[in-house]
Amino acid sequence: MQxxxxxxxxxxxxTASMPLLNTTRPPSESTTxxxxxxxxxxxxxxxxxxxxxxGPVFAPPYEPLPDKxxxxxxGKPMKLSAPAEEVATFFSKMLDHEYTTKDIFRKNFFKDWxxxxxxxxxxxxxxxxxxxxxxxxxxxKAQSEARKQMSKEEKQKIKEENERLVQEYGFCIMDNHKERxxxxxxxxxxxFRGRGDHPKxxxxxxxxxxxxxxxxxxxxxxxxxxxxxxxxxxxxxDNKVTWLASWTxxxxxxxxxxxxxPSSRIKGEKDWQKYETARRLKKCVDRIRTQYRDDWKxxxxxxxxxxxxxxxxDKLALRAGNEKEEGETADTVxxxxxxxxxxxxxPKMDDQEYVVEFDFLGKDSIRYYNKIPVEKRVFKNLQLFxxxxxxxxxxxxxxxxxxxxxxxxxxxxGLTAKVFRTYNASITLQQQLKELTCPxxxxxxxxLSYNRANRAxxxxxxxxxxPPKTFEKSMQNLQTKIEEKQNQLSAARKQLKVAKSDHxxxxxxxxxxxxxxxxxxxxRIEEQLMKLQVQAxxxxxxxQIALGTSKLNYLDPRISVAWCKKWGVGIEKIYNKTQREKFxxxxxxxxxxxEF
Numbered sequence: 325m326q327x328x329x330x331x332x333x334x335x336x337x338x339t340a341s342m343p344l345l346n347t348t349r350p351p352s353e354s355t356t357x358x359x360x361x362x363x364x365x366x367x368x369x370x371x372x373x374x375x376x377x378x379g380p381v382f383a384p385p386y387e388p389l390p391d392k393x394x395x396x397x398x399g400k401p402m403k404l405s406a407p408a409e410e411v412a413t414f415f416s417k418m419l420d421h422e423y424t425t426k427d428i429f430r431k432n433f434f435k436d437w438x439x440x441x442x443x444x445x446x447x448x449x450x451x452x453x454x455x456x457x458x459x460x461x462x463x464x465k466a467q468s469e470a471r472k473q474m475s476k477e478e479k480q481k482i483k484e485e486n487e488r489l490v491q492e493y494g495f496c497i498m499d500n501h502k503e504r505x506x507x508x509x510x511x512x513x514x515x516f517r518g519r520g521d522h523p524k525x526x527x528x529x530x531x532x533x534x535x536x537x538x539x540x541x542x543x544x545x546x547x548x549x550x551x552x553x554x555x556x557x558x559x560x561x562d563n564k565v566t567w568l569a570s571w572t573x574x575x576x577x578x579x580x581x582x583x584x585x586p587s588s589r590i591k592g593e594k595d596w597q598k599y600e601t602a603r604r605l606k607k608c609v610d611r612i613r614t615q616y617r618d619d620w621k622x623x624x625x626x627x628x629x630x631x632x633x634x635x636x637x638d639k640l641a642l643r644a645g646n647e648k649e650e651g652e653t654a655d656t657v658x659x660x661x662x663x664x665x666x667x668x669x670x671p672k673m674d675d676q677e678y679v680v681e682f683d684f685l686g687k688d689s690i691r692y693y694n695k696i697p698v699e700k701r702v703f704k705n706l707q708l709f710x711x712x713x714x715x716x717x718x719x720x721x722x723x724x725x726x727x728x729x730x731x732x733x734x735x736x737x738g739l740t741a742k743v744f745r746t747y748n749a750s751i752t753l754q755q756q757l758k759e760l761t762c763p764x765x766x767x768x769x770x771x772l773s774y775n776r777a778n779r780a781x782x783x784x785x786x787x788x789x790x791p792p793k794t795f796e797k798s799m800q801n802l803q804t805k806i807e808e809k810q811n812q813l814s815a816a817r818k819q820l821k822v823a824k825s826d827h828x829x830x831x832x833x834x835x836x837x838x839x840x841x842x843x844x845x846x847x848r849i850e851e852q853l854m855k856l857q858v859q860a861x862x863x864x865x866x867x868q869i870a871l872g873t874s875k876l877n878y879l880d881p882r883i884s885v886a887w888c889k890k891w892g893v894g895i896e897k898i899y900n901k902t903q904r905e906k907f908x909x910x911x912x913x914x915x916x917x918x919e920f
Contacts, residue, residue: 370563371590375541377496377505377568379548380582381489383512383531386410393463396456397449407440411528414515416460423517423525432526433515440528496568496584497545504585505568516575520689523655527575536571566590586906596909599880601738602746603920609747612735613638620701626722630731632705633659633720637741640694641748641784643687644725644741656685659741660725665715669706678703692786749781749878750920756780757887766851768858770891774884774898775862781874795863802860809853816846875899881907882914889916 366373388409394401395412404412415424415433423429434452441449449455474482493508513531516524534554541547543561550556557571567581584591605612616638619631636642636659645658657666666684673679676697686692698706709719732739756777761770820842827835875884881899885907888895895904895911904911 371566372498372563373542374545375496375498375563375568376545377541377548378493379539379550380537380569381493381509382534382551383510389413389460389463393459395460396458398454399456402448405442405445408437408442408445410513411437411440412455412457413460413464414513414528416457417464418515419457419461423515426525428521428523429515429526432524433528436526436528498584498588498590501589503588503590506583506585506588508582511580518689520685520691522689524575530574532571532573538570540565540568540570586902587908591906592909595881595906598746599750599882599920602743602750602880605736605739605743605747606751606920608736615735617701620705626727628705629709629720629723630728632702632709633723633728634731635698635702637744638748640682640696641745641786642692642741643745644728656687656689658686658725660720660723660728662719663715664710664713664717664719667706667710667719669703669710671703680706686786690786694786745785746878746880749785749874750880750883752781752784753777753879754883754920757883761887761891763891766854767893767897768855770893771897772858772862774887774893775871778871778875778879779869781879782869782871785874785878799860799863802856802863806853806856806860809849809856813846813849813853816842816849820846876903876906880920881910882918883920885910885914886916886918889914 386406388406395404395409396402415437418424430452438446438449489509494505496503496505510532511529514529516522516527516529518525534550535557537550537556538558538560539548539556540560540562542563547559548556567583569582570579572578573580586592586595612634616631616634619627620635622628622631637644643658645661657663662682662684666682668681668683670679670681671677673695678700679695679697680703681693681695683691683693706719709721713719713721729740732741732743757774760773760777762773765773820839823835823839823842827839829835884898885895887893888898899907
């Protein structure tokens with residue numbers, strides 16, 4: 325099988341000092357990359373030769389509360405030590421959020437909060453239900469309101485200071501390029517929220533200090549200086565990676581990185597390569613599907629299990645189920661780690677035969693629940709896999725992610741479960757856009773079609789979210805606007821009717837002009853009303869679906885850019901500023917006839 329190696333793609337036109345790679349792309353690839361986007365690539369695994377930056381910006385130190393803002397325990401005011409008070413403020417800021425009503429959140433918070441207390445505080449504060457954070461909460465609400473009421477001059481001063489930090493810390497020099505850094509600010513301490521019903525929600529995210537930070541830069545660069553009186557954990561010079569700084573967070577024990585901005589040359593190249601790999605799968609996916617269908621009949625149980633798992637990864641965009649990170653206790657699973665208790669089989673359900681019910685916690689503790697009809701041989705295999713097993717036993721006991729990934733590599737170079745996910749997401753978007761987009765639709769209606777196509781992908785990938793807290797109120801406000809616009813339209817139509825009647829009686833130019841003015845007013849209000857109605861439909865359909873994840877990570881942006889160019893929809897209507905920066909390579913590259 326021929327392997328097509330992606331070229332190096334740059335997000336900015338090549339400077340005169342950078343040599344061009346004189347390479348012709350294989351004729352099997354339909355997209356032509358302009359030569360000014362191509363740069364010489366390193367062949368030794370290096371990402372850069374020179375890297376210089378200023379290091380991270382740390383969260384500001386804690387400022388104690390004014391004396392008038394008090395914490396109460398069992399109805400009595402109590403002065404807290406600075407460490408205990410700081411952690412208490414994290415909880416107080418979330419009093420209006422449902423998190424603080426959840427038992428696991430409260431339990432984890434209280435346990436970690438007590439670790440920050442003095443011995444005297446620990447002996448007194450023994451019950452979270454007796455703690456009163458109301459004054460703290462009101463203080464921070466007042467501060468928030470004061471920020472909203474700031475003068476233009478005050479806001480401008482803050483804006484200028486932020487811009488100064490961006491100019492000083494927000495860029496690095498990588499080889500001959502000045503690159504934007506993505507997240508040069510260290511996240512401040514706070515309470516871990518997690519997604520879904522995460523078992524660690526409420527735990528304390530500790531303050532990151534210079535001693536926690538590993539700096540990465542080139543030996544011959546001007547090294548970042550730590551804040552006075554501190555030192556870095558380590559300074560290293562690893563040009564096989566692109567991160568600038570790293571540290572280990574205390575909740576999951578995972579490593580966090582300061583990376584280049586998504587719009588950077590290297591990030592753009594990696595993005596492009598990802599989607600080109602998914603496009604290569606398109607060329608051999610029929611062969612792979614034929615093979616795993618044949619493997620359902622294999623005499624070897626391990627091959628049958630592998631084939632059924634691959635079918636679900638392909639059909640349902642399930643994750644493979646990588647091993648958990650060290651310290652992670654959430655009972656989350658993927659396809660390879662499904663247990664007997666996670667599936668139920670129904671020979672017949674709602675006039676459909678061979679239905680499988682899935683119910684498990686996926687990535688970020690998001691529940692995956694789905695009932696789908698499957699092919700008879702898949703159903704029979706699942707019955708076989710379930711025989712003589714207990715609920716806690718593995719469904720695929722002859723399979724793990726390593727075995728699956730090795731097999732996927734044999735099927736196609738670079739193939740992983742995520743490539744299947746990217747392929748199926750992108751091909752679904754393209755197909756849905758073709759089906760849903762009507763040439764005669766208005767721009768708002770076309771955008772609704774786009775969002776519906778995006779939703780189909782989000783549903784496939786199980787990208788759920790809880791309805792926003794403000795959803796009902798915002799929908800009420802929108803409905804009020806719709807009713808007002810309907811009243812305006814009714815009045816405008818009456819005015820048009822009167823104008824037509826006047827013109828019929830007089831037949832002069834003045835009355836004819838009045839009819840035209842009233843007709844345009846009706847047309848304008850009709851368009852405004854339709855836009856509001858489309859917006860209401862879009863919000864309602866989108867309230868429990870997160871569109872952003874698939875848009876950022878799984879959908880080839882060239883599909884969206886080509887759609888925008890073909891139907892005259894502004895790219896800013898589909899992608900926000902950050903997304904446009906991330907996908908600058910696609911915006912420049914994709915023509916209106918692009919096919920994934």
